[in-house]
Amino acid sequence: MLSYRHSFHAGNFADVLKHLVLINILEHLNTKDKPFCCIDTHAGAGDYSLDGDYAQKNREFDNGIGRLWSLDTLPEAVSDYVKVIKAFNQTDKLTIYPGSPLIIQHYLRQQDHLFAHELHPTEIEFLQLAIKRDRRITLQHTDGLKNTLGLLPPKANRGLVLIDPSYEIKSDYDTVVESLFKFYKRFAHGTYALWYPVVDRTRNDQLEIAIKESSLKNVQLYELGIKPDTLEHGMTASGMIVINPPWKLTEQLRNTLPYLADTLGTDGKGHYRIETLVAE
Numbered sequence: 086m087l088s089y090r091h092s093f094h095a096g097n098f099a100d101v102l103k104h105l106v107l108i109n110i111l112e113h114l115n116t117k118d119k120p121f122c123c124i125d126t127h128a129g130a131g132d133y134s135l136d137g138d139y140a141q142k143n144r145e146f147d148n149g150i151g152r153l154w155s156l157d158t159l160p161e162a163v164s165d166y167v168k169v170i171k172a173f174n175q176t177d178k179l180t181i182y183p184g185s186p187l188i189i190q191h192y193l194r195q196q197d198h199l200f201a202h203e204l205h206p207t208e209i210e211f212l213q214l215a216i217k218r219d220r221r222i223t224l225q226h227t228d229g230l231k232n233t234l235g236l237l238p239p240k241a242n243r244g245l246v247l248i249d250p251s252y253e254i255k256s257d258y259d260t261v262v263e264s265l266f267k268f269y270k271r272f273a274h275g276t277y278a279l280w281y282p283v284v285d286r287t288r289n290d291q292l293e294i295a296i297k298e299s300s301l302k303n304v305q306l307y308e309l310g311i312k313p314d315t316l317e318h319g320m321t322a323s324g325m326i327v328i329n330p331p332w333k334l335t336e337q338l339r340n341t342l343p344y345l346a347d348t349l350g351t352d353g354k355g356h357y358r359i360e361t362l363v364a365e
């Protein structure tokens with residue numbers, strides 16, 4: 086049973102890093118005229134009202150996009166990210182937060198395509214409303230990990246697979262890595278971005294070992310934490326594991342993650358990691 090709803094978390098510190106990395110990859114794909122294909126395995130509801138009951142419950146966005154929204158001087162990658170979020174808001178007030186499929190839609194040109202998957206029956210309805218009619222986008226009310234294998238390699242032969250599960254059950258960690266290995270076998274030069282939470286560090290350690298011992302090449306890890314690891318309940322950090330990242334991404338994050346750790350960290354306890362899990 087799916088119970089996760091991203092509207093409780095939209096725009097939080099984890100979304101900041103995830104969507105900042107996503108935007109950097111999309112901007113890189115846009116540097117060539119050749120078409121690209123994006124596959125979003127776990128798309129969510131599309132956009133989120135930050136004035137709504139769900140977002141207001143814990144106001145997680147206050148310690149994410151909310152903190153960056155009105156700052157004048159930002160590192161380049163953060164500024165690019167905030168500009169995109171501002172494009173979805175009609176006024177200076179932050180009320181709407183776009184999810185990954187809308188951010189991707191923002192970057193699609195006529196020649197590009199997005200396949201977005203969402204399994205939750207309510208979220209897929211919201212997603213349809215948010216995307217509206219767009220012949221460049223195929224929405225799939227189906228299991229994104231199972232369906233993606235059949236879409237690879239994409240016709241355009243360049244692009245991104247974004248894998249952003251909610252990790253509701255422990256076995257999700259294994260399923261995600263097994264799927265990633267299968268995808269890579271079919272489309273080894275594609276870019277893959279896998280989001281992960283840090284809730285219990287031992288699971289992250291296992292995930293990283295599995296990747297290091299695999300046949301994947303050119304794998305980078307970028308992580309942002311707002312509190313030290315703990316055995317208590319709750320997410321303290323999150324990260325993106327990117328296979329075949331754009332060449333500028335690591336350099337940009339070296340200028341960006343220290344800033345985000347300082348700005349979003351709780352009581353000066355923010356931290357970050359940038360690591361090469363597997364070399365090129």
Ligand SMILES: C[S@@+](CC[C@H](N)C(=O)[O-])C[C@H]1O[C@@H](n2cnc3c(N)ncnc32)[C@H](O)[C@@H]1O
Pocket residue numbers: 087089090091103126127128129130183184185186202203204205208227228229230249250251
């Ligand atoms: C973390 S949210 C996605 C957020 C979105 N990617 C974003 O960045 O805005 C994960 C979503 O995946 C959906 N989901 C869970 N398992 C799925 C599956 N096997 N296939 C497709 N969607 C799934 C959940 O209903 C939830 O809406």
